[in-house]
Amino acid sequence: MTSDGEWYLSDLANGIERSRILSIAADVRKMKAEGKEVAAFTVGDFSPEQFEVPPIFIEELSDAVLANQTNYPPAAGLPELRNKLSDWMKHRYDLDVSSDGIIVGSGARPVLFSSFKLFLEPGDGLAHGVPAWNNHYYVHLNSAVDIPIRGTPESRFLPTAEGIKERISETRVLILNSPLNPTGTCYTRNELAAICDVVLEENSKRKVAGVKPVMLVYDQVYSTMTAKGVSHVHPVQVRPEIFEFTITLDAISKSLTATGLRLGWMAIPPVLAPPVIALIGHMGSWPARPIQFAAAKTYSNPQTLEKYFSDLDMKISERMEVLFSRLDAMKAEGLPVNYIPPEGGIYLSTQFNLFELLDVKTNEEIRKWLLDEAGVAVVPFQAFGLEEDTGWFRISIGAVSVQEIVEAMNRLEEAINQI
Ligand SMILES: Cc1ncc(COP(=O)(O)O)c(C=O)c1O
Missing domain, CATH: 3.40.640.10 (Type I PLP-dependent aspartate aminotransferase-like (Major domain))
Structure with missing residues (x-):
């Protein structure tokens, strides 16, 4: 057999792209396995330890x-x-x-x-x-x-x-x-x-x-x-x-x-x-x-479902509030972070406008810096089709506790201040 499958496969199969989000999540699992502190803000999944099925x-x-x-x-x-x-x-x-x-x-x-x-x-x-x-x-x-x-x-x-x-x-x-x-x-x-x-x-x-x-x-x-x-x-x-x-x-x-x-x-x-x-x-x-x-x-x-949904909304909003109050505080200190107020789902649009501070050109370089220096794992908007390097990322709260968010924000603030 040839080493890649291209010769055997249809054009459709050859053109199928792998999910970019899943490959970023694999990096996070590897770092965790190595004992590094990382907040997994990457996957649109729920950790059963944090969120319970009815x-x-x-x-x-x-x-x-x-x-x-x-x-x-x-x-x-x-x-x-x-x-x-x-x-x-x-x-x-x-x-x-x-x-x-x-x-x-x-x-x-x-x-x-x-x-x-x-x-x-x-x-x-x-x-x-x-x-x-x-x-x-x-x-x-x-x-x-x-x-x-x-x-x-x-x-x-x-x-x-x-x-x-x-x-x-x-x-x-x-x-x-x-x-x-x-x-x-x-x-x-x-x-x-x-x-x-x-x-x-x-x-x-x-x-x-x-x-x-x-x-x-x-x-x-x-x-x-x-x-x-x-x-x-x-x-x-x-x-x-x-x-x-x-x-x-x-x-x-x-x-x-x-x-x-x-x-x-x-x-x-x-x-x-x-x-x-x-x-x-x-x-x-x-x-x-x-x-x-x-x-x-x-x-x-x-009725039981409505109650479940309102309890779930509270757990989501607890996490969102920690995130945006900390981002607000960093903004007030003059750090180049921003976000769009959350309205629904489990995601926060967050901007890490670190291009000048880090002297880099791409979201991918910022993503790697956030992961390596602050243990903050996020997904760039490029994974969702927005190609411009404007520093916007998705933060997902489905797999993290309130405490993990607090610790991640501490690490982030410290890392940005040390640049
Ligand atoms: C907007 C949206 N639609 C559909 C899905 C797929 O959902 P399911 O896991 O039920 O296939 C997802 C999963 O992340 C999603 O975010």
């Missing part, structure tokens, strides 16, 4: 395993689970797709992959914000044309209606994520309504012209996690007419801090559902049957 989920899961729930589930998901999730989406987001419009997968990823496959032909435009999680990989996997819409600190790094409007005529699928990974910011009602208006106006024109519409994929996997005074908004809550063009993605991975249990779902107008069910079936990417039982039981009790 106990009812675990009890129901083990009951289902002991009751021998070990055969294939239906490809779209267990009917009782589809019912409960459909009730939940209606109760929480005013989105009524009925149980026929709910299709479950092993996490958000298979339903995300399926939603692109439903609409994109090779060469179609896939519009997405930058920075944002993983879209550039999906552009490649679908041989789509990349339409990056750049966010700025002024737009809290969210793609705006104006930015989307400029490229809407080339767009077949627009994916939006709110709260946004990696920035921890969320759309307001007005911002989202303005985007829906751009899509609706374009689709009215396309209907007359007999051209396929823009479809909106709305990824809201962090929707239950919002900062004090912030509400998550779903497109149908601001423009009910967007319903027929909207595919909603959600999952327990983030909301129940259950990234390893693998259950996500798509909420789609039921008329569009049959090909998704077939696709999930062909990929075999349905969640394990006991997981589906446990989720059905957990989502039968919205």
Whole structure:
């Protein structure tokens, strides 16, 4: 065999890029194994030592395993689970797709992959914000044309209606994520309504012209996690007419801090559902049957869930408050750090503007310095498609305790002061 696999593989396989975030996380694990002090602000995962899956989920899961729930589930998901999730989406987001419009997968990823496959032909435009999680990989996997819409600190790094409007005529699928990974910011009602208006106006024109519409994929996997005074908004809550063009993605991975249990779902107008069910079936990417039982039981009790979500918000905000109060104090001392106030999810957009102080040119050099000199492991926005070296990084609080954050901020302040 040749030493690399290129000769054997398809162009698609040869072009698949490895996740940049996972390779940074591997560096952190190595340093920890060597006994170095590092705060793992890198991965969008939850440490089970810090964040607990709802106990009812675990009890129901083990009951289902002991009751021998070990055969294939239906490809779209267990009917009782589809019912409960459909009730939940209606109760929480005013989105009524009925149980026929709910299709479950092993996490958000298979339903995300399926939603692109439903609409994109090779060469179609896939519009997405930058920075944002993983879209550039999906552009490649679908041989789509990349339409990056750049966010700025002024737009809290969210793609705006104006930015989307400029490229809407080339767009077949627009994916939006709110709260946004990696920035921890969320759309307001007005911002989202303005985007829906751009899509609706374009689709009215396309209907007359007999051209396929823009479809909106709305990824809201962090929707239950919002900062004090912030509400998550779903497109149908601001423009009910967007319903027929909207595919909603959600999952327990983030909301129940259950990234390893693998259950996500798509909420789609039921008329569009049959090909998704077939696709999930062909990929075999349905969640394990006991997981589906446990989720059905957990989502039968919205009050318990609401309580779980508000407790979780408190744990997230405890961590965020330490971070931004320390960054504020450093700013007040004149150190070149900055952040965008957190609105949702588990991320903080943080700027380490250390180019002059360190006499370096790239975010990557700053990332390495933060890791080596302060034991602060962060992910540059380049990993989310924003190529400029402006010193912006993602901090994730999913795997760290309050104490670890305090210690990391102490090390950071000291290291910057010593430059
Ligand atoms: C915005 C966003 N969507 C989807 C996913 C994928 O979720 P899952 O682990 O359920 O596949 C992630 C994971 O980090 C995410 O951040």
